[in-house]
Amino acid sequence: MYTLNETHDPALRSWVASANDAGADFTIQNLPFAAFRRKGSAEAFRGGVAIGDQIVDLAAVAQAGLFSGAAAEAAQAGAEERLNTLMGLGQPAWSALRLALSRGLRAGSEQQSALQACLVPQQDAEYSVPARIGDYTDFYTSVYHATNIGAQFRPDNPLLPNYKWIPIGYHGRASSVNVSGTDFRRPQGQTRPSEGSSTPNFGASQRLDIELELGIFIGCGNAQGEPIAMADATQHVFGLCLLNDWSARDIQPWEYQPLGPFLSKNFATTISPWVVTMEALAPYRTAFTRPEADPQPLPYLDTPTLWTQGAVDVQLEVLVQTQQMRDAGQAPESLITTNYRHAYWTIEQMVTHHTVNGCNLQPGDLFGSGTLSGPTLDQAGALIELTTGGKNPVTLANGESRTWLLDGDSIVLRGWCQKDGAARIGFGECEATILPARQG
Ligand code: MN
Secondary structure (H helix, E strand, O other), X not given: OOOOOHHHOOOOOEOOHHHHOOOOOOOOOOOOEEEEEEOOOXXXXXXXXXXXXXXXXXXXXXXXXXXXXXXXXXHHXXXXXXXXXXXXHXXXXXXXXXXXXXXXXXXOOOOHHHHHOOEEEHHHEEEEOOOOOOOEEEEOOOHHHHXXXXXXXXXXXXXXXXXXXXXXXXXXXXXXXXXXXOOEEOOEEEEOOOOOOOOOEEEEOXXXXXXXXXXXXXXXXXXXXXXXXXXXXXXXXXXEEEEEOOEEOOHHHXXXXXXXXXXOOOOOEEEOOOEEEOOOOXXXXXXXXXXXXXXXXXXXXXXXXXXXXXXXXXXXXXXXXXXXXXXXXXXXXXXXXXXXXXXXXOHHHHHHHHHOOOOOOOOOOEEEOOOOOOOXXXXXXXXXXXXXXXXXXXXXXXXXXXOOOOOOOEEEEEEEEOOOOOOOEEXXXXXXXXXXXXXX
16 A cells, blocks of 8 residues: 555645646646547657646656656657556556656746647547456446346345355456547347347447446566465556446346356556556555445455545546537536445455466566446446436436447546545546447
8 A cells, every 4th residue: 555645645736737726637637647649640659647737747757868767768668659568567657756846847847848748638648448458357346337237137145145255257358449539349149039039139339338447467477376365456456547347238138147248348447648647546546345244355355444435435427418419519518426435345355366277477567457346336346236227217317318338429537536625636538439320
């Protein structure tokens, strides 16, 4: 776990004025990472750090030789096309770069003019997925989501007996993880036979859904056969992003037994370009709780800091903008708000459980948290819950209604951390629009 240091001081102000705006996501206390280049250019992608409405170009920082020691080494690694090398350098290097950037971007810094020359406006940038993702694992860490979904499939027995003992997960697909702004086609596939037929249907999915999740980027990995202990797990995590695990709810029930979800999940996953580091999130770590009547974590999933700082207080929101809204110039409308602190299993428990059998993680591996539904229905992280399996459509302000997503719908995820005594930090946005299915 991280302790608070000078980079978290809520009194810090940046000479990049937009970073000091009330409600800014990319304050000087945040300093998240992305891979970017100038929009429409043939430039190589390279790492960048957000400050206000600007990006600090790490390739420019490295070339100018602005930093020394571990911070210089980290900036050099961050100059590469993807962030894997930086992620693999480990926490001391990440912290050194964060401290150097924090000092250089502060109001009154002697490095202002040198760093000013390394800025690229975010409005001129395009992004790639921040790392080469070797493996993607999706978890299922919201007990509310697991219970709501389970109740639709098994009304008498919604939560399976393993849920409260194991952070449930499955191996997902890395090749179709897209960065925000990448639109994708509605998937087609097999669905259950209609009443009176024994042949499954085939066609475009009619039950396309979202899953509001956080993505977890692994920093340093572990050698195969060497599990990561709970007490060490935070140091193996580089940071968090927003993640939308699009799901075809009609393809899923026909295919998911006995080996789990497959084509209902692997056609597209959208992540935000910005990765907020675990160090930036330190002021927002908060107590983890487990109802007394529930099983307590097995010893390998327990450590003293779990109970004091295991959870993370991240506020989350899902917004929708339909084609009709876009045509009318209407801004995206809020559908769902919730908070990551409701999760039943923590980031550290996911890392430790994933490696307890000797499985090796690598820099740039991605975890999904699982759909982050909160305790009440208006905090549901997916339409399948919000509409109770499609039975109760959601009505939008312009009179349109939705049970499942329609072509032209754009979904925006937002996330931020805010409380008294700490600086606000945010994740920016994770957005994609549904394109019509391929014909045939
Ligand atoms: Mn998921």
